[in-house]
Amino acid sequence: MIVAQGLTKHPILLVVEKPERAVAITTMLTQAGYVVKVAGGLYDCLKLCTQEMVHMIICEVALPDGNCVNVFDKIAADKLLAKIPILAHSIKKTPEEIGLIKSRKFSSAYAGAIDPKVFLVKVSDCIKNYAPISPFYYGAAECGFDENLTLKIESTVMGRVGEQILVRSGSEVDQAASMVCTPKNTELAPAILRMANNIRNGDEVFNLFPVGRILGKGRIWLEKLPIFNMDGGAAAPAPGVPVATGAPRKVIFCDPNEARFASYKEILQGYDIELIYAKTLNIAAGLLARSPDGIGGIYIHELMNDSSGNEWKVSFAKIPMTSRPSIICGTTVSGAKNTDSMRFIKRPFGMGILVEMMESTFTRASKIASVASAKGPTQVAGTSVALQSPATIVGLDETGGVLQLKFPLARGSKVELVHPEISALLGVKIVTITEVASVPNMPDVVQARFESIAPGMSKGKYWEKIAGTLATKAAATKAVAAAAAAATATATAAAADPAEDPAA
Numbered sequence: 001m002i003v004a005q006g007l008t009k010h011p012i013l014l015v016v017e018k019p020e021r022a023v024a025i026t027t028m029l030t031q032a033g034y035v036v037k038v039a040g041g042l043y044d045c046l047k048l049c050t051q052e053m054v055h056m057i058i059c060e061v062a063l064p065d066g067n068c069v070n071v072f073d074k075i076a077a078d079k080l081l082a083k084i085p086i087l088a089h090s091i092k093k094t095p096e097e098i099g100l101i102k103s104r105k106f107s108s109a110y111a112g113a114i115d116p117k118v119f120l121v122k123v124s125d126c127i128k129n130y131a132p133i134s135p136f137y138y139g140a141a142e143c144g145f146d147e148n149l150t151l152k153i154e155s156t157v158m159g160r161v162g163e164q165i166l167v168r169s170g171s172e173v174d175q176a177a178s179m180v181c182t183p184k185n186t187e188l189a190p191a192i193l194r195m196a197n198n199i200r201n202g203d204e205v206f207n208l209f210p211v212g213r214i215l216g217k218g219r220i221w222l223e224k225l226p227i228f229n230m231d232g233g234a235a236a237p238a239p240g241v242p243v244a245t246g247a248p249r250k251v252i253f254c255d256p257n258e259a260r261f262a263s264y265k266e267i268l269q270g271y272d273i274e275l276i277y278a279k280t281l282n283i284a285a286g287l288l289a290r291s292p293d294g295i296g297g298i299y300i301h302e303l304m305n306d307s308s309g310n311e312w313k314v315s316f317a318k319i320p321m322t323s324r325p326s327i328i329c330g331t332t333v334s335g336a337k338n339t340d341s342m343r344f345i346k347r348p349f350g351m352g353i354l355v356e357m358m359e360s361t362f363t364r365a366s367k368i369a370s371v372a373s374a375k376g377p378t379q380v381a382g383t384s385v386a387l388q389s390p391a392t393i394v395g396l397d398e399t400g401g402v403l404q405l406k407f408p409l410a411r412g413s414k415v416e417l418v419h420p421e422i423s424a425l426l427g428v429k430i431v432t433i434t435e436v437a438s439v440p441n442m443p444d445v446v447q448a449r450f451e452s453i454a455p456g457m458s459k460g461k462y463w464e465k466i467a468g469t470l471a472t473k474a475a476a477t478k479a480v481a482a483a484a485a486a487a488t489a490t491a492t493a494a495a496a497d498p499a500e501d502p503a504a
Helices: 019-031 042-052 068-077 095-102 116-130 219-223 258-269 281-290 307-318 351-361 365-372 420-426 459-496
Strands: 011-015 035-039 056-060 086-090 108-111 148-161 164-169 179-183 191-193 197-201 204-210 227-229 233-235 250-254 274-278 297-301 326-331 342-346 383-396 400-405 414-418 430-439 442-451
Touching: 011 019, 011 042, 019 035, 019 116, 035 042, 042 056, 042 068, 042 459, 056 068, 056 116, 068 086, 068 095, 086 095, 086 116, 095 108, 108 116, 148 179, 148 204, 148 365, 148 400, 164 351, 164 365, 164 383, 197 351, 197 365, 204 351, 204 365, 250 258, 250 281, 258 274, 258 351, 274 281, 281 297, 281 307, 297 351, 326 351, 342 351, 383 420, 400 430, 414 420, 420 459
Parallel strands: 011 035, 011 056, 056 086, 086 108, 148 227, 250 274, 250 297, 297 326, 326 342
Antiparallel strands: 148 164, 148 383, 148 414, 164 204, 179 191, 179 383, 197 204, 227 233, 383 400, 400 442, 414 430, 430 442
């Protein structure tokens, strides 16, 4: 299975004779996106390789306690480290140094003073050829694992905020995701929740799902949830009577086209939403700076990347987090990624979607936390549920692995992998998402890198615990495939020439 580029930040070990020679190379590799560790010789190299499980070694030929050949032989003899590619670097370009490099099958080699462009190409090619994900990586199919699993986020449905269902969870949920909400109480039916918006308050995450987008039998009990009054806790729902959310319902509408603003303003007045016009981002920044707490949200009709866009970002960053309103950006760009402060909405869009997104922007994190936080003064029990979605396990390596799913997960999200065999192997069920990327030529397919290594645990010890099992399973799967191929070949040959078939 193809793995998206950019999921892994590759650690490289630089083994040098003199520490001062590592400074320039370290800077160059770090700027290129690699994580660099430095070893001052053979002994340091072996120690750091085991601790860090690096994806590549760049080793000078001459070392204080040996040479590059000693490093090659030691790494090759260690079953845990043998797959690490090594680039040998000859500083002096003498016949002796070149001879040492030629005496072993190094993954790559470089001679002489370093030309940054040429050297970085060498490093990139070495990573691409020997460790595109990790030199220790095993594909799930390669090991015979069932690739299907369920992602589960343990959550609590707290109630309603206007026409939004409020959920306290441990993860941000992408707007494109459809999550199956399964109550722990079996008397309550499950439902499908869509069109999520997320609010953070410190380390707590709250999800808001529009009531109008709920599917399934569970919609019955979700619609009957208590409605939160942001100024007074939970209140029983009163049909037809709006409940105050404690947040302003004013939205800055930034769009060069004033006629479009006028048409939206008239329609949104019917939803009790007041639009304030800003022809440019600079005007929007001025309006926001004067009264950040009086603005419930911001709509930007395509975010500009020119100087005005940069000025806007600076102005917005100066506003305290507690006063920053959420931003909705209408865009025609495919695959625009949502961030903590900005939600993209693909144009053209329906008025219903825009209203639902604006409704979610009116809810401030501090207000939500005051009535729904697990640490807040107002204790509301809520309904324990699991938000679930199908996913695929792509593979495993020395710190975790790669998942594939149909929507992005936010970096830092904690999710449970429901897969008995994988969970037993890793020794954990809850993992942390560290990076997310789209699969090449498949923008609707997303892959996420996760870490399952315990905090403070040595990568070497973690990998030693699971590497043997993965290697054994990969060998067994390969043997079964080879036997099946041989049987197919025999059957094909017998069918072509019956005389060769002993049973004929």
